[in-house]
Amino acid sequence: MDDELRVIEDQLEQLSPAAMPDDMLARMEQAMERWHESVPVEEKIVAFEPAQQEKGRLQLFNTWASAAAVALIGAASYIVFNSGSTTEPTMVNQGVLASDPIARLVPAENIQNIVPASNSQFDTHVKSASKDAITYDAKGRAMRLLQVEFEDEVTVRGRDGKVYKVKQPRIEYYAVPVEIN
Amino acid sequence: MDEDQENMTSITAQLKTETTWGAWLKEHGSKLLLFARQQTRSLADAEDVLQDSLVKLARKVNENTFDGGQQSWLPYLYTSIRRCAIDLGRKSDRRGKREEKVEMERQHETGGKFDPWFDSDAAGEESSAYLEQGLKELPEKFSEVIVMKVWGERTFAEIGEALNISQNTAASRYRYGLEALRKQLAQVRNEGNLSL
Numbered sequence: 001m002d003d004e005l006r007v008i009e010d011q012l013e014q015l016s017p018a019a020m021p022d023d024m025l026a027r028m029e030q031a032m033e034r035w036h037e038s039v040p041v042e043e044k045i046v047a048f049e050p051a052q053q054e055k056g057r058l059q060l061f062n063t064w065a066s067a068a069a070v071a072l073i074g075a076a077s078y079i080v081f082n083s084g085s086t087t088e089p090t091m092v093n094q095g096v097l098a099s100d101p102i103a104r105l106v107p108a109e110n111i112q113n114i115v116p117a118s119n120s121q122f123d124t125h126v127k128s129a130s131k132d133a134i135t136y137d138a139k140g141r142a143m144r145l146l147q148v149e150f151e152d153e154v155t156v157r158g159r160d161g162k163v164y165k166v167k168q169p170r171i172e173y174y175a176v177p178v179e180i181n
Numbered sequence: 182m183d184e185d186q187e188n189m190t191s192i193t194a195q196l197k198t199e200t201t202w203g204a205w206l207k208e209h210g211s212k213l214l215l216f217a218r219q220q221t222r223s224l225a226d227a228e229d230v231l232q233d234s235l236v237k238l239a240r241k242v243n244e245n246t247f248d249g250g251q252q253s254w255l256p257y258l259y260t261s262i263r264r265c266a267i268d269l270g271r272k273s274d275r276r277g278k279r280e281e282k283v284e285m286e287r288q289h290e291t292g293g294k295f296d297p298w299f300d301s302d303a304a305g306e307e308s309s310a311y312l313e314q315g316l317k318e319l320p321e322k323f324s325e326v327i328v329m330k331v332w333g334e335r336t337f338a339e340i341g342e343a344l345n346i347s348q349n350t351a352a353s354r355y356r357y358g359l360e361a362l363r364k365q366l367a368q369v370r371n372e373g374n375l376s377l
Binding site for chain 1 (some may be wrong): 207215236313315363
């Protein structure tokens with residue numbers, strides 16, 4: 001280090017950090033003495049499932065239950081918004097393929113000769129769910145980020161009588177508010 | 182009987198620790214507060230971050246889970262203050278940016294005197310004020326190393342460990358920071374604002 005920098009260093013060393021005010025010193029000391037009254041930051045986050053420490057299986061179940069609830073809402077929305085069109089076997093001939101979810105999953109040329117296999121030709125499974133990440137929204141509220149991996153499945157039957165299944169993976173994220181004291 | 186004696190020893194040790202916090206804080210509080218102020222956007226935030234870190238230390242010491250002796254308290258606190266400051270920054274990012282802008286403007290207008298980091302020194306007050314202002318305006322990665330080295334009396338190895346960088350990087354940042362301060366002071370002198 002050259003002499004000029006040493007001069008700057010000496011000048012800096014001559015500066016004394018502002019003393020901690022007496023009232024602040026007293027607050028800090030009191031806080032340290034009452035350490036047992038404060039809750040560590042890691043413990044301030046309310047667990048997604050409060051009973052997870054004691055019941056490991058319940059934890060898994062609840063995670064899946066949360067994800068399943070989300071999936072159920074998605075499936076219900078699908079049925080509501082598509083009621084009356086997806087379960088009709090004649091839809092292939094009614095020219096509605098362009099707007100039908102099946103058509104979006106399967107190229108049109110491949111479904112010229114197929115019809116839905118049954119009333120339950122569309123299904124959604126939850127393949128996995130994780131909830132490890134904590135994040136904060138724009139207003140600074142703590143949110144637990146839930147990642148849910150779905151698998152949408154469409155079952156169709158060709159005119160030749162064969163049943164085909166088309167599967168498509170899908171990942172969605174849900175932010176669930178968590179309470180921090 | 183042995184159990185009673187053990188309990189008494191534990192209680193005595195705890196009382197002894199508690200009574201020594203005040204004296205220890207008097208000795209080290211000002212430099213820890215300086216580092217907390219350098220890491221945060223306001224004095225209030227600095228106080229919060231420092232208190233959180235001190236309480237964590239007290240908890241670890243009293244629960245006998247602290248790794249190391251009293252000489253390790255300062256390195257632990259520097260690391261803890263920095264982590265707490267980062268967490269706080271994430272939580273209040275949007276609000277903080279507005280506050281930071283106001284704070285920067287206020288610092289600029291008052292030459293750093295509004296929220297002084299250092300005790301004023303009548304003899305060299307002029308250059309001290311410019312040095313303080315320069316330090317506040319340095320990129321954080323330089324100023325944090327300078328604060329830890331000069332006033333925290335940490336070695337580059339300890340600074341590297343606290344900041345999760347290599348010892349050489351810590352030393353380089355220190356040099357670059359001093360160089361930047363030197364340039365700032367030279368510029369002030371050239372503009373005739375500094376008589377020294």
